[in-house]
Amino acid sequence: MKPHSHILVIRFSAMGDVAMTVPVLQRLVKTYPHLKITVLTKPFFKPIFEEVPGVNIVTADVKQKYKGIFGLWKLARELKLLQLDAVADLHNVLRTKILRFFLFFFGIKSAVINKGRAEKKDLTKLAPKIIKPLKTTHQRYADVFAKLALPIDLNSPITADKHSLPQLLKTQLKDYRKWIGIAPFAAHKPKMYPLSKTEEVIAQLDASGQYDILLFGGGKKEKQQLDQMASRYQNVYSMVGKLSFKEELQTVSNLDVMLSMDSGNGHLASIFNIPVITIWGATHPYAGFAPFQQAPKYQLLPDLEKYPLVPTSIYGNKEIEGYEDLMESISFVEILNIINHLLEKNE
Structure with a gap:
C-alpha cells in the first residue's frame, strides 16, 4: 500500500472482538501516520473506535437500514464514494463477505482475517487432548494489515490517557x-x-x-x-x-x-x-x-x-x-x- 492510501477496516461485533482491534489500530496509526483509515462498525461500538486517534468512523445498522443483500449493496455504493484503496476485513462472516464482493465489483481489493478455525477445533477436542498456545486474535488482526503491505509491531509502546470521570x-x-x-x-x-x-x-x-x-x-x-x-x-x-x-x-x-x-x-x-x-x-x-x-x-x-x-x-x-x-x-x-x-x- 502507498503511504497515503485509504483503507476500510470492518468489524461489526462482538464487543470483546471489537475492543481487541483497538491496540492493533493504534499501532497501525502510529506506524503509518499518513495512512487514511475508515472503520466500519455498528453504531453502539463507535465509542470504542474513538480511542484510536485520527480514524474516521462509519456506522451501519445492518439489521435495519442496511439489512439483507439489497441493504449491503446500498452500503457498498455509499462506501465506494469514500474512494477506498483497500479493505481489511477483521470479521469475515457472511455479511462482510457479501460486502467485500460488492466492493471488489467496484475494483477495491481486500484482505481478510484467518480465524484459525481448524486449529481451534483441535484445541477443544476432548481426545486426544493437545494443549498449545495458538496465534492471538491481535496478531491475526495484524496479519490482515501485513497482507496489505502494512506490517506493524504489536510490541510498539502506546500511551493510554485517562478520560475525565463522569x-x-x-x-x-x-x-x-x-x-x-x-x-x-x-x-x-x-x-x-x-x-x-x-x-x-x-x-x-x-x-x-x-x-x-x-x-x-x-x-x-x-x-x-x-x-x-x-x-x-x-x-x-x-x-x-x-x-x-x-x-x-x-x-x-x-x-x-x-x-x-x-x-x-x-x-x-x-x-x-x-x-x-x-x-x-x-x-x-x-x-x-x-x-x-x-x-x-x-x-x-x-x-x-x-x-x-x-x-x-x-x-x-x-x-x-x-x-x-x-x-x-x-x-x-x-x-x-x-x-x-x-x-x-x-x-
Whole structure:
C-alpha cells in the first residue's frame, strides 16, 4: 500500500472482538501516520473506535437500514464514494463477505482475517487432548494489515490517557482510594465464576475500607443482581443503567485494576493499559482471546489436573458432563491475593 492510501477496516461485533482491534489500530496509526483509515462498525461500538486517534468512523445498522443483500449493496455504493484503496476485513462472516464482493465489483481489493478455525477445533477436542498456545486474535488482526503491505509491531509502546470521570461518579468515588472494576458476568455459564464466590471477593475488598469497587454488566437481570449486591456494601457501586456506554469507557480508563471473566470488559480495560485479571472456565487463553499484553500469571484457570479436558470450547457455549463445577476449583483467596499484589505494585 502507498503511504497515503485509504483503507476500510470492518468489524461489526462482538464487543470483546471489537475492543481487541483497538491496540492493533493504534499501532497501525502510529506506524503509518499518513495512512487514511475508515472503520466500519455498528453504531453502539463507535465509542470504542474513538480511542484510536485520527480514524474516521462509519456506522451501519445492518439489521435495519442496511439489512439483507439489497441493504449491503446500498452500503457498498455509499462506501465506494469514500474512494477506498483497500479493505481489511477483521470479521469475515457472511455479511462482510457479501460486502467485500460488492466492493471488489467496484475494483477495491481486500484482505481478510484467518480465524484459525481448524486449529481451534483441535484445541477443544476432548481426545486426544493437545494443549498449545495458538496465534492471538491481535496478531491475526495484524496479519490482515501485513497482507496489505502494512506490517506493524504489536510490541510498539502506546500511551493510554485517562478520560475525565463522569460527573455522577465524581460525587461518589474517593480520589484517595484505589478503584477496582469487577465484571462478574459472561455470555455463557461455563465461563462465569459463581456469583457467590465473586461476592466473597467483594466482601473482603469492601471490608478493608481501602477501595471503591465498581460493578459492570448489562441487561435487566444483571442490573437487578448487581444493584442488590452493591446495596449490601458500603464501598460498592453498580454501574449498570447509570452511565452511557461512552461514560462506562471513561470510567474504565480510571480503574486501577479490572477483574473480568473471559468477556468484553477485560478487553476494554486493556485498551487503557489497566491490569486485568481474567477468570477462565471452559475456555482457555491459549485460544488467543486473552486481553492485550496481560501477564499469563493473571489468567486464572480451573484445576487442570481435575479438569484436564479444558478448554472444552472456544466461546464457552458447551458444557460437558462432570465439568459443571469447574469454576469452583478457582480459589477466591487466590483472586484477592492477585488484586492486592497488583494494587501494591501500582502504588
